[in-house]
Each structure stands twice: as C-alpha cells, then as structure tokens.
Amino acid sequence: MADLSVNMCGIDSPNPFWLASAPPTNTGDQIARAFDAGWGGAVWKTLGEPIENVYSRYSSIDVNGQKIVGLNNIELITDRSLEMNLIEIEEVKRRYPDHAVVVSLMVESNADAWDEIIKQVEQAGADGIELNFGCPHGMSERGMGAAVGQVPDYTCDITGWAKASATVPVLVKLTPNITDIRMAARAAKNGGADGVSLINTINSITGVDLDNFVPRPVVGDKSSHGGYCGPAVKPIALNMVASIAADPFTEGLPISGIGGIATWQDVAEYILLGSTTIQVCTAVMHYGYRIVEDMAEGLSNYLDSKGMASVNELRGLSVAKVTDWQDLDINYVVKADIDQDKCIHCGLCYVACQDGAHQAIGAERSEDDKTNVWIIEDACVGCNLCSLVCPVQGCITMEEREFGQTHMTWNEYTSDASPGDLYPRPKHGVTIGGD
Amino acid sequence: MSTKLGFAPLPTMTADEALSEAHRCLMCWDAPCTRACPTSIDVPGFIKRIAHDDLVGSARTILDANILGASCARVCPTEVLCAGACVLNELHERPIDIGRLQAFATDDVVFGDLGLFRSVESTGRSVGIVGAGPAGLACGAELARMGHDVVMYDANEKPGGLNTYGVANYKMDQQTAIREVSFVESLGVEIRSGTAVGADVSLDDLFKNHDAVFLGVGLGAVPALGLDGEDLNGVEDALEFIAALRSASVDLTGQHVAVIGGGNTAIDSVTQAALLGADRVYLVYRRGRDEMKAYPHDIERALTNGVDFIHWSAPKRIEGDGSVSALVCDRTEYGSDGKLQTTEGSEYAIPVSMVLRATGQEKRRSFLEQIDGVAVDASGRVTVDDQFRTGNDRIWAGGDCVNGGKEVVNAVAHGKAAAIDIDRVLQSSPRGK
Ligand SMILES: Cc1cc2nc3c(=O)[nH]c(=O)nc-3n(C[C@H](O)[C@H](O)[C@H](O)COP(=O)(O)OP(=O)(O)OC[C@H]3O[C@@H](n4cnc5c(N)ncnc54)[C@H](O)[C@@H]3O)c2cc1C
Numbered sequence: 004m005a006d007l008s009v010n011m012c013g014i015d016s017p018n019p020f021w022l023a024s025a026p027p028t029n030t031g032d033q034i035a036r037a038f039d040a041g042w043g044g045a046v047w048k049t050l051g052e053p054i055e056n057v058y059s060r061y062s063s064i065d066v067n068g069q070k071i072v073g074l075n076n077i078e079l080i081t082d083r084s085l086e087m088n089l090i091e092i093e094e095v096k097r098r099y100p101d102h103a104v105v106v107s108l109m110v111e112s113n114a115d116a117w118d119e120i121i122k123q124v125e126q127a128g129a130d131g132i133e134l135n136f137g138c139p140h141g142m143s144e145r146g147m148g149a150a151v152g153q154v155p156d157y158t159c160d161i162t163g164w165a166k167a168s169a170t171v172p173v174l175v176k177l178t179p180n181i182t183d184i185r186m187a188a189r190a191a192k193n194g195g196a197d198g199v200s201l202i203n204t205i206n207s208i209t210g211v212d213l214d215n216f217v218p219r220p221v222v223g224d225k226s227s228h229g230g231y232c233g234p235a236v237k238p239i240a241l242n243m244v245a246s247i248a249a250d251p252f253t254e255g256l257p258i259s260g261i262g263g264i265a266t267w268q269d270v271a272e273y274i275l276l277g278s279t280t281i282q283v284c285t286a287v288m289h290y291g292y293r294i295v296e297d298m299a300e301g302l303s304n305y306l307d308s309k310g311m312a313s314v315n316e317l318r319g320l321s322v323a324k325v326t327d328w329q330d331l332d333i334n335y336v337v338k339a340d341i342d343q344d345k346c347i348h349c350g351l352c353y354v355a356c357q358d359g360a361h362q363a364i365g366a367e368r369s370e371d372d373k374t375n376v377w378i379i380e381d382a383c384v385g386c387n388l389c390s391l392v393c394p395v396q397g398c399i400t401m402e403e404r405e406f407g408q409t410h411m412t413w414n415e416y417t418s419d420a421s422p423g424d425l426y427p428r429p430k431h432g433v434t435i436g437g438d
Numbered sequence: 439m440s441t442k443l444g445f446a447p448l449p450t451m452t453a454d455e456a457l458s459e460a461h462r463c464l465m466c467w468d469a470p471c472t473r474a475c476p477t478s479i480d481v482p483g484f485i486k487r488i489a490h491d492d493l494v495g496s497a498r499t500i501l502d503a504n505i506l507g508a509s510c511a512r513v514c515p516t517e518v519l520c521a522g523a524c525v526l527n528e529l530h531e532r533p534i535d536i537g538r539l540q541a542f543a544t545d546d547v548v549f550g551d552l553g554l555f556r557s558v559e560s561t562g563r564s565v566g567i568v569g570a571g572p573a574g575l576a577c578g579a580e581l582a583r584m585g586h587d588v589v590m591y592d593a594n595e596k597p598g599g600l601n602t603y604g605v606a607n608y609k610m611d612q613q614t615a616i617r618e619v620s621f622v623e624s625l626g627v628e629i630r631s632g633t634a635v636g637a638d639v640s641l642d643d644l645f646k647n648h649d650a651v652f653l654g655v656g657l658g659a660v661p662a663l664g665l666d667g668e669d670l671n672g673v674e675d676a677l678e679f680i681a682a683l684r685s686a687s688v689d690l691t692g693q694h695v696a697v698i699g700g701g702n703t704a705i706d707s708v709t710q711a712a713l714l715g716a717d718r719v720y721l722v723y724r725r726g727r728d729e730m731k732a733y734p735h736d737i738e739r740a741l742t743n744g745v746d747f748i749h750w751s752a753p754k755r756i757e758g759d760g761s762v763s764a765l766v767c768d769r770t771e772y773g774s775d776g777k778l779q780t781t782e783g784s785e786y787a788i789p790v791s792m793v794l795r796a797t798g799q800e801k802r803r804s805f806l807e808q809i810d811g812v813a814v815d816a817s818g819r820v821t822v823d824d825q826f827r828t829g830n831d832r833i834w835a836g837g838d839c840v841n842g843g844k845e846v847v848n849a850v851a852h853g854k855a856a857a858i859d860i861d862r863v864l865q866s867s868p869r870g871k
C-alpha cells in the first residue's frame with residue numbers, strides 16, 4: 004500500500020485529494036463529511052464580502068446520454084457571513100487537525116482589505132490561503148477574480164500584499180481565460196506565491212433554450228456567460244499544468260491541479276504532469292464525496308503496480324515527455340492493425356478513414372452479408388483515428404513498424420547535416436484522373 | 439367469457455427510455471439493420487433523430503421507407519431482421535431495441551394528429567386495390583402520396599387484413615391496427631370494407647373503373663385436414679380462433695388445447711391459448727424442433743408460457759361425442775428413403791377439448807384464375823416480375839398472395855415497389871383507358 008501523503012508548499016495533507024473551492028466546500032458540515040469520506044484537504048468556498056446569487060445558476064452539456072460532460076455556472080463567491088464561516092473553519096480544524104484546510108479569498112483590490120481577512124482566517128486556523136484570481140463572472144465585473152488574474156501586474160502586486168500579511172502558505176488560483184498561462188504563473192511567483200492552483204472555470208455559454216432563445220442557465224428573460232468546468236475541460240487544464248511545470252521560470256513551483264478530475268487515472272495524469280495535490284468540484288457535485296474512495300484505492304493500486312512506495316515518486320514524470328513538435332521523431336512509424344476476430348463489422352473505422360482521414364481502410368460486404376474491413380497498409384499514415392472510433396476494446400491497435408529508419412527530429416532533418424532520410428509518407432489524391 | 443385479456447403488448451417507451459436506448463446505437467456505416475429490413479428503413483438515421491430530439495424527422499425517415507412503420511414496429515420478427523443483424527450481438531451485448539424505438543418515433547404521427555404528409559394535386563388517374571391488408575395499404579398509401587386516386591376493396595368487415603385479424607394480441611391489439619389504417623386513409627385513400635371483389639363488385643367493374651389494379655388478396659383459410667371427427671365441436675381453424683380473440687377475449691380455464699402445425703400461426707395459437715388460461719396446451723407437429731418454421735424467439739415464448747411440444751406425431755383422427763375428447767396420433771419417423779412416415783402400431787391419444795388447425799393457409803387460386811392474364815404457379819402463388827407486374831399489363835400483385843406467406847414487412851415492401859412501378863406506367867401512358 005503506497006504512501007499517499009503529500010506536502011503542498013508547506014501544507015501537510017494525508018493524501019493529494021482536495022476539494023476545490025466551490026459548493027462542495029460551502030459549509031463546515033460539508034467539509035467534515037468530506038473528510039470522513041476520505042478527502043485529504045479542502046479549499047473553502049471563496050470568502051469575501053458576502054454576495055447574493057440569482058436563481059437558476061447551472062447549465063450543462065450532455066454528450067450521447069452522458070450527463071454533465073461539461074458544467075457551467077454563474078454563481079458568485081460565498082453568500083454566507085464571514086463570521087459564520089470563521090466559526091466553522093475553527094471547528095473543522097479542531098476536529099480534523101491533520102487534514103488540510105485552505106481558505107479561498109477574494110476581496111477588493113486594496114492591501115488593507117486583504118490584510119484584514121487573511122488575519123481573520125489564520126486566526127481561525129487555516130493551513131493555507133488560496134487567492135481566487137479566477138472567477139470569470141460576476142466578480143470580475145467588480146474588479147475582482149479574473150479581472151486580477153488576467154493582468155500579470157495585478158496578480159503580482161496582490162500576491163505580494165497577501166504574502167506580506169500571511170504567515171501560512173499562499174496559493175494563487177489562476178484563470179484559464181488568458182492567452183499564455185505561464186505569464187500568470189510567473190507573475191504569481193514574482194509576487195511570492197508558494198504555489199499555484201489551476202484552473203478556475205473557462206468563460207462559456209453552454210447552449211440556448213431553443214423555445215425562448217435565452218441561453219442557459221435561464222434567468223428570467225436573459226442569461227449571462229458563466230464558468231465552464233467538468234470532464235470537458237480536463238485536456239485544457241492538463242496542458243496548462245504541464246506548461247507551468249515545464250517553464251524554467253516556474254520550475255519547482257508547487258501546483259494544485261484542477262479541472263475535470265473524477266477518477267484515479269485523472270489524478271495520476273495530473274500528478275505525472277507536475278501536480279502535488281489535485282482539486283475536484285464537478286465530479287463531487289455530480290456523484291457526491293464517495294468518489295474519493297476509488298480514487299484512493301485506484302491510485303494506491305497503481306503505485307503498487309509501478310513499484311512506487313510514495314505518490315511523490317510519480318510527480319512530474321511526464322513533464323519532460325511533452326516536447327515541441329520539432330523534437331518528435333519523424334521516423335517513428337505506426338500502422339493500424341485490425342484484429343479480425345474481434346471485429347463486429349460496424350464499418351465505423353471505414354467511414355471515419357474514408358470521409359474523415361486518409362482513405363486507408365477498405366470495406367466490402369462479405370458472403371454472409373457482413374461489412375468486412377481491412378487496412379490498406381500503404382495508404383495508412385498511422386493517425387490513430389480508426390482505433391479511436393472502434394467500439395471494441397483492443398480490436399484496432401497501432402503497431403510500431405521498423406524499416407531500419409533512423410531516429411530523426413524535424414530540426415535534425417532540416418539541418419545541413421541531416422542524419423538520414425525521411426521515411427516516406429503516403430500522399431493522397433495524386434491518382435485522381437490517373438497519373 | 440371473461441373480460442381479461444391476460445396479456446397486452448409491451449407499453450411504448452418513455453422518452454427517457456427511448457433516449458438512452460437511442461444513444462446506444464453505434465450508427466454503423468452501411469448499417470446491417472437497414473440491410474436486413476425488407477423496406478430498407480434507415481435505422482441509424484431514425485435513431486439518431488430520436489437522440490437529437492427530432493421526432494418528426496425520425497417519423498418521416500421511417501414512414502418514407504415504410505408507411506406501416508407503426509405496425510411493423512410491433513409485429514416484425516426483429517430478432518431475425520434488424521435487431522438480429524445489430525452488431526452489438528457480436529459484442530455479446532443486447533441489440534438495440536429497434537422495434538420499440540420505431541414505435542416511439544412513429545406513434546405521435548400515425549396515431550396523433552401531427553399531419554406529416556401534405557396532400558398533392560390529383561393526377562386524375564385511378565387505381566383499384568383488392569385487399570386492404572399490409573400489401574394493399576402500402577401500395578395505396580404510396581400511390582395516394584403521388585396524387586393518384588385510390589380505392590381499396592376489402593371483403594372483411596374491418597380493413598387491415600391479418601394486421602387486424604391475424605397477428606397475436608401480445609404484439610399489437612386490433613385497435614392499433616385499425617388506427618393505422620385510418621392514418622393511411624388520411625393520406626387520401628378510400629377504403630370500401632365488406633366489399634368482396636368478384637361478389638359485391640364484379641371484376642369487370644373493377645377494371646372499368648380503374649386505370650390500374652393491385653392485387654393484395656393474401657391467403658385464405660386453413661383447409662380441413664380430412665380427418666375423421668373434424669366436424670366435432672371444438673375443432674376449428676386456428677385463424678378463426680385468433681380472429682375471434684382480436685375483438686373479444688375468452689377464458690380457456692379448464693380446457694386442454696391441441697394445435698396442429700409447426701409454423702408461425704401454430705406458435706401464436708399455442709401461446710395465446712396458454713395466456714388465456716388453458717390447463718394444457720400442446721403443439722402437435724409431425725417433425726422435430728429444428729424443422730419448425732416458427733422463429734426461435736417465438737418458440738422460446740411458447741415454452742416459457744408452459745406449452746408442451748409434441749414432436750414426431752401425425753394426427754390420425756379426432757374422437758368425441760358431439761364435442762372433442764381426444765386427438766389420436768401416430769408417431770412419425772424418417773424412413774430409409776428419407777421420407778417422413780408413420781410408425782406402425784404407434785397410435786396414441788391425447789385427451790383434449792379443443793383442436794386447432796394451423797397447418798398452412800390455402801391459396802386464393804380460384805379467385806385469381808378468373809382474372810385474365812394473371813398466372814399462378816404450381817403452389818398457387820401469383821406469378822410476377824421484378825416490378826410486381828402480373829401477366830396482365832394493368833395488374834400488379836404483392837404480399838402473401840405472391841410470396842406464399844411471409845411477414846407484414848415483406849408485404850409492405852411489395853406494395854410500395856408495385857406502387858412505384860404503377861406510377862411510372864401511369865405517368866407514361868396516355869389517359870383514358
Ligand atoms: C396467425 C398469423 C400471425 C401472423 N403474425 C405475424 C407477425 O406477428 N408479424 C408479421 O410480420 N407477420 C405476421 N403474419 C403474416 C402477415 O400477417 C402477412 O404476411 C401479411 O398480413 C400479408 O399481407 P397481405 O396484405 O399480403 O395479406 P392479408 O393481410 O392477408 O390481407 C389480404 C386482404 O385481402 C382481402 N381480400 C382477399 N380477397 C379479396 C377479395 N376478393 N375482395 C376483397 N378483399 C379481398 C382480405 O379480406 C384481407 O383483408 C401472421 C400471419 C398469420 C396468419
């Protein structure tokens with residue numbers, strides 16, 4: 004059984020599983036139940052000057068019957084009084100001294116306001132502070148949240164104020180609604196941040212009510228853009244986490260990875276790309292706290308299978324495996340291979356390749372009237388599409404092919420001293436009308 | 439007589455059920471389900487429209503291919519057609535429930551007042567259709583949608599053919615069959631029920647009044663077996679037994695029922711008898727299980743309803759005093775010449791109170807032979823070409839009377855194909871025949 008405990012920029016946590024600052028961390032009672040269920044830490048729902056929310060706040064994207072592939076919300080920060088929250092923070096810390104309680108904060112942009120609230124939450128026992136520079140709706144219009152996170156200088160300055168007041172570690176939560184996340188991370192680091200959390204939600208409109216033409220979520224006769232999260236955002240978040248982990252300027256800056264996490268595999272991927280802890284919101288809003296059970300079990304079994312005694316051994320192992328395109332081996336060759344015994348004759352690979360890729364699959368009705376498919380090896384560019392659409396596990400695999408080609412990057416190939424030949428790529432369309 | 443029907447067709451799907459089922463469809467290329475459908479319904483196409491909340495588009499996709507999509511959804515042996523061809527079977531998963539999805543998609547259009555098809559301007563040409571069963575209805579609907587005047591004649595009191603009088607209640611009730619006929623009427627088809635061509639309307643008048651004629655007369659009754667005792671009370675044509683159940687249920691409690699035959703009519707009869715409370719139900723068949731024409735899924739259903747299958751038995755006579763008391767059979771076997779023969783001295787009696795004949799419907803040879811140019815083959819089926827033309831250039835035929843008795847969906851395919859050819863001929867021939 005691998006050791007799952009971690010230390011996130013000075014904050015000890017029994018495991019890397021934290022709840023993100025959001026409805027699942029709204030109250031002390033909820034956080035206590037989450038800790039009982041197995042969560043190692045929680046980032047308290049963002050505190051500040053309490054707000055009022057609108058009725059109707061969430062909307063979602065379902066894909067082919069899968070509910071909430073993406074979730075959108077127009078909720079603001081906490082609507083509960085600071086006093087009540089402080090009492091509950093104290094109580095949670097008293098009952099769960101070994102769990103990580105980080106408190107998310109957002110106040111107006113002046114140093115005194117930050118100083119005052121930081122003192123109060125530290126007094127209540129917070130193990131760390133997370134600066135919410137990410138909320139993309141409602142708060143940004145008031146000069147807070149993403150309005151800060153989108154301007155590196157503001158991020159740096161306010162982080163500096165917080166660091167000047169805080170004695171506990173300070174995390175900066177980044178907004179993904181920017182062009183290059185590394186600039187925001189660098190600014191946080193320049194301001195003295197002990198770590199970064201990312202991502203907050205992405206600006207979104209999930210759809211429109213086709214009866215009354217109001218986008219969702221419908222608030223009377225209007226809607227507003229919201230913040231997008233859930234499984235759909237994971238690839239975007241992973242890329243941002245990886246690019247911060249790989250950026251020489253922020254190398255080693257602890258990362259709490261967030262976005263679309265629901266399973267132990269998601270957790271492992273975030274950790275492999277450089278995260279120390281991870282945070283979850285949507286998956287808990289969908290299924291409740293118990294999802295942490297198989298996250299913990301699965302991650303632990305996985306670490307055991309890799310012979311790793313601690314989750315810390317996993318961290319960052321994939322960071323160096325993300326490289327620029329120019330540094331890929333352009334002589335690495337794979338071809339699709341169909342296991343005919345597993346094929347169910349649905350023809351999906353054929354039509355995908357025919358219409359959507361490189362016309363490298365043949366199809367024909369067999370004598371017993373089934374759709375038979377085969378790879379046209381010479382035309383196959385190894386793009387993976389057929390293996391992605393195939394509904395049968397392990398039926399279409401991509402097989403590496405050795406033709407004696409030399410390892411060669413684009414940069415090497417285009418240099419004066421090119422080390423070898425480019426393994427030929429099938430070119431399409433040249434035979435139209437005969438040649 | 440009890441009012442309990444004892445069984446009812448499966449309820450139609452809820453929207454949630456339909457949605458989750460629709461999402462299971464892989465949307466195969468050159469889809470095997472479509473290929474397996476005699477009317478070539480674009481199955482993935484209509485299913486995706488359900489998934490995308492376009493029920494009108496879904497219904498149109500189905501009904502354009504098969505105007506009786508609502509009854510086919512219920513009575514088709516999907517297990518051996520579309521659903522049987524579903525690739526999910528090969529994944530050892532439950533195939534898509536295509537039949538019930540099709541009912542979900544079509545019901546609002548066919549049984550509701552969602553007018554999907556607009557009437558077109560009349561061509562002024564008239565087609566007479568003999569028989570308002572599935573073949574005739576499909577032909578008539580198609581022609582009406584092309585603007586031809588269509589008059590359908592049916593000898594029965596109610597239109598619909600075997601959809602109305604023959605299919606098992608647990609697949610589709612009579613009301614549903616008749617409502618679907620009304621839908622066809624709403625497309626502009628006139629139906630004259632209780633009007634037998636050859637008796638109530640002469641063949642001469644038929645050809646005088648119409649530019650073209652389609653024969654969809656189906657098959658006839660199950661002929662007598664020629665056994666001693668066949669006139670006893672309690673001996674009946676299985677089709678009459680089934681037809682009676684279409685409008686009123688009976689209570690068979692206490693009855694011991696023997697059904698003779700091994701095809702679809704026999705299997706439906708035993709299952710219905712069992713569902714209606716008969717104490718004992720026997721299916722008596724000359725040969726083995728593998729040689730039965732009935733479908734495996736129907737045999738399965740009969741078995742789970744407690745029907746006893748008596749194989750290798752040939753009825754010899756029926757005994758009783760006024761009413762049936764026993765069906766006497768000989769055992770059968772294949773002789774050294776490969777022919778089925780009865781085994782000497784093997785006679786035995788099955789004590790029963792009802793005997794139903796389900797040994798195959800008779801062809802309408804005598805009616806058909808009166809029509810100039812219409813030829814029937816040795817087994818009594820109307821001879822047609824690929825366009826369903828008979829030897830008379832104004833007469834087309836399709837359905838059971840052509841294929842000798844298959845499914846509703848085959849009859850629909852015939853009727854539609856014939857309609858397309860009739861239209862082509864009418865469009866290219868001068869008016870006023
Ligand atoms: C008991 C039974 C159960 C069946 N169950 C199923 C099932 O579950 N699923 C399935 O797909 N198929 C089933 N079938 C088969 C299916 O019913 C037929 O294949 C289909 O009905 C054939 O259609 P049709 O229009 O050719 O003939 P029919 O449905 O037989 O219609 C012929 C019509 O022509 C009329 N007619 C005949 N002569 C004249 C005349 N001279 N003048 C006027 N009208 C005339 C008759 O009254 C009748 O209404 C079943 C058949 C039987 C017998």
Ligand SMILES: Cc1cc2nc3c(=O)[nH]c(=O)nc-3n(C[C@H](O)[C@H](O)[C@H](O)COP(=O)(O)O)c2cc1C
Pocket residue numbers: 023024025026048049074075076078079080081107135137138176202203204231232233234236261262263264282283284285286
């Ligand atoms: C309804 C809702 C409210 C949220 N409120 C906050 C908040 O108050 N402060 C904050 O930092 N992030 C907030 N978030 C963002 C989440 O903490 C998290 O960054 C985001 O949802 C991505 O994670 P996920 O994909 O696991 O949901 C909120 C998200 C949702 C869905």
